[in-house]
Amino acid sequence: MNSNYRVVDPYPMYVRKARGSRLWDVDGNEYVDFNMAFGALVAGHSHPVLAKAMRDRVSNGTIFGYESVDAGRLADHLCQRFHMDRLKFSMTGLDATLFAVRLARAVTGRRRILKFEGCYHGSHDSLMVSIKPRKELSGDPKHPNVVPSSRGLLKELVETAIVAPFNDIDATESLALVHRDDVAGIILEPVPMNMGYVQPEAGFLEGVRAVADEVGAILIFDEVKTCGKWYGGAEEAFHVTPDVKVLGKAIGGGFPLAAVGGKASILDQVIPGQISHAGTFNANPLSISAGLVTLTKILTRAGVRHAQRMGNDLAKGYADVIGDHRLPMKVQAGGISGTIHFARHIVRDWRSFEEVDVGRWWGYYTAMLNRGVIPMATGADEQWTTSVAHTHADVARHLDAFEKVAEGMKEKQADMSIVEAI
16 A cells, blocks of 8 residues: 555455446446545546547657646636645645745744644654544543654654644644744645545634734635635635635645645745755646646636535435434535544544544445445545535435445444544
8 A cells, every 4th residue: 555544444446447426346347436546636526618628638759858838827716716826736636735834934933833633734744743642642632642643753743733622722823823933834734534534623713813813923824625615715615814825635636736825925935045946747748738628617706606506405404314224424514525433423623533433434335336336435534525526326326325334323333433544
């Protein structure tokens, strides 16, 4: 396995091909796919418009070592769509969040980054803490311990992190004020999607914005996932403006593409000899062409609205089946994504996510696969993605499969616990 997130019992899935909303495994089994590459494929698998454009692109060069002529056009579109002054292209969410953290430290001259318990920002050392901490290590819910998420992390770097509980603005402010002269940045997913699907409670994002202003920190929205859930991302959905945004996944249409953008006063400081930003494959013509076609011809407002309608229908259908069968589950959804939490109460942060029945999720996931539906990404901490390729018939098939397995969800499943996948 080349990503620990793909490891799943009883064995990983190996895929031969995919098109539209369908995927075929190595044995020839066909599935309706609601994983969609962990949210990267809002454009669907191998969209014909994108496929044709990329054949043309490959025939005219795949990398130059110079800037692509289309990079400026894509940057203009992204800045207008996501309300940013400037941006820099990267390749993946990992290297983009890494750069955003460096940017915050460089601009403020400070060391510490405040992140939220249960949030994942890529597997780089600065932010690989308290992603899925075990209960016995987590500490006080109001003042969580900083728990390394992997071996091999330097103690000195781990200690520069501050971990706060999501959806608790009083605790967040208290933790930020303790280190107010050394907080370089506050980074968060506006909707955490590595503990299922967690909506920010009323006033929380506004409160985080105010805390960042109070302590003079750079507010970073990690929109690697959320930039594809609404046409204009989380700012359009929640009307809160950060200083810096990290974009990724859906903007590339299935090709590796990410960006870090934000205020001109911050991004204009990224110049040689001052703040480092480099990469041979940054803004390569393959990724740039894919992004430009995806965002201007496929993920249009109309396209995103269609995907959202499919997502809303799926969430409503789940809620109806769960209610009919009186199952101890909660549907949490918005935009084009959502999940069913195998828990009796709403998940609002990492500590409440720990009450999710992982064994019951595994039983559900496996049963759905056996009925030709990939219901979501792999893990009780993940969510489904609906795309421009999904149809009402796809949603109906998904819900029909769930109806068939729902009653069995009342039975006890295997005892399993969340394992730190990364």
